Amino acid sequence: MELNFDFNPDTLRKIKEIGISLMIGYLVIQSLVILIRRVLFNRISKQSRMILSKGIIYTGVIVLVFIIIGILELRSVFTTLLGAAGIMGIILGIASQTSIGNIISGIFLISEKPFKLGDLIRVGDKRGYVYSIDLLSIKLKTLDNLLIRIPHQTIISTEVTNVTRFPIRRLDIELGVAYKENIKRVIEILKNVARQNPLCLDEPEPLVMVRNFGTSSIDFLFGIWFEKSKYVKVKNSIFHEISEAFATEGIEIPFPHVTLYTGKITEPFPINLANESDQNRRWSYSHLFPHYQNGYFRSE
Numbered sequence: 001m002e003l004n005f006d007f008n009p010d011t012l013r014k015i016k017e018i019g020i021s022l023m024i025g026y027l028v029i030q031s032l033v034i035l036i037r038r039v040l041f042n043r044i045s046k047q048s049r050m051i052l053s054k055g056i057i058y059t060g061v062i063v064l065v066f067i068i069i070g071i072l073e074l075r076s077v078f079t080t081l082l083g084a085a086g087i088m089g090i091i092l093g094i095a096s097q098t099s100i101g102n103i104i105s106g107i108f109l110i111s112e113k114p115f116k117l118g119d120l121i122r123v124g125d126k127r128g129y130v131y132s133i134d135l136l137s138i139k140l141k142t143l144d145n146l147l148i149r150i151p152h153q154t155i156i157s158t159e160v161t162n163v164t165r166f167p168i169r170r171l172d173i174e175l176g177v178a179y180k181e182n183i184k185r186v187i188e189i190l191k192n193v194a195r196q197n198p199l200c201l202d203e204p205e206p207l208v209m210v211r212n213f214g215t216s217s218i219d220f221l222f223g224i225w226f227e228k229s230k231y232v233k234v235k236n237s238i239f240h241e242i243s244e245a246f247a248t249e250g251i252e253i254p255f256p257h258v259t260l261y262t263g264k265i266t267e268p269f270p271i272n273l274a275n276e277s278d279q280n281r282r283w284s285y286s287h288l289f290p291h292y293q294n295g296y297f298r299s300e
Contacts, residue, residue: 017071022064029060050117050133102136105152109133115162122161123150164228168201171224171234175242176217178252183210183218189249190222193241199234201225217254 033053110133115121119130121140126148128140138155140148163169177186187208194206207223222242226234246253 014071018068021067021071025060025064025067029057032056032060102152105156106133106135109138109152109155114160115165119165120163122163123155124158126150127163167228168204168225169228169231170204170207171226171231171238173222173224173238173242174211174219175222176214176219176254177246178254179216179218181218181251185249186218186220186251189245189251190220190242193238193245194222194224197224197234197238197241199226199230199237201227216256 033056036052036056115130117130117133120128121130123140126140126142128142128146128148130138131141131147132139137149137151140150142148190208191206194200195202200206201224204225206225207221209221209223211219211221213219224234224238245251
């Protein structure tokens with residue numbers, strides 16, 4: 001079919017009809033999107049509203065394309081284009097298997113609902129809030145305000161952890177105390193710290209468990225429950241209170257020590273000093289090395 005672009009009355013009429021159709025179509029699409037968001041605001045999730053809005057927009061655009069084709073009377077041309085599009089579709093389908101796989105994976109994600117918009121999730125070594133769920137990928141907004149795009153196929157084939165799915169979560173703190181400390185006393189001190197912190201929940205009750213007899217310490221696991229939105233406040237306050245409680249009660253937190261010796265435990269390690277007075281040497285080295293005494297390092 002030969003197209004005639006002369007500005008005759010019929011062409012001007014078609015241009016006018018196309019303009020009116022585009023304007024009305026745009027207003028209708030925007031009105032439906034706004035209506036969906038307002039009417040269903042409290043009835044469905046933010047993710048479902050986003051999917052419905054995108055579905056309305058895509059459907060509206062397709063309808064407008066068919067309307068414009070009808071106005072321009074390009075039915076025969078359209079039929080020819082459909083045939084060519086079918087052939088091109090096969091070629092593009094073979095060349096874009098990854099995109100098709102992402103679309104299918106996205107459908108599974110939507111039906112499975114492992115997360116929704118606004119959730120904090122962890123995908124491999126990536127961590128962030130779900131910012132957008134699109135046709136081929138999801139976008140995460142990281143805690144340092146970066147945007148990460150992850151294809152749907154990666155999400156399907158990778159372990160995904162939803163950190164904020166439930167209203168409460170547990171903070172696990174691993175700590176160690178010296179072997180001289182009384183285990184029951186340490187457990188009671190930790191429980192008391194959790195009871196006195198207003199951000200820690202009483203139900204479920206805090207967890208205090210002896211994990212292991214380590215190389216230089218008795219290792220504990222201290223788990224406290226809290227509301228998911230108060231993570232930073234809870235972590236800052238609980239570490240500060242544990243440090244204060246241990247200092248008040250005289251609980252020792254061990255740290256690695258290094259001892260020098262010659263290979264024979266019963267013999268001291270000799271030190272020869274020069275160009276300093278004996279008094280200054282003893283004062284400085286006795287403060288730098290706790291095991292230094294009278295010119296020698298004492299063996300433990």
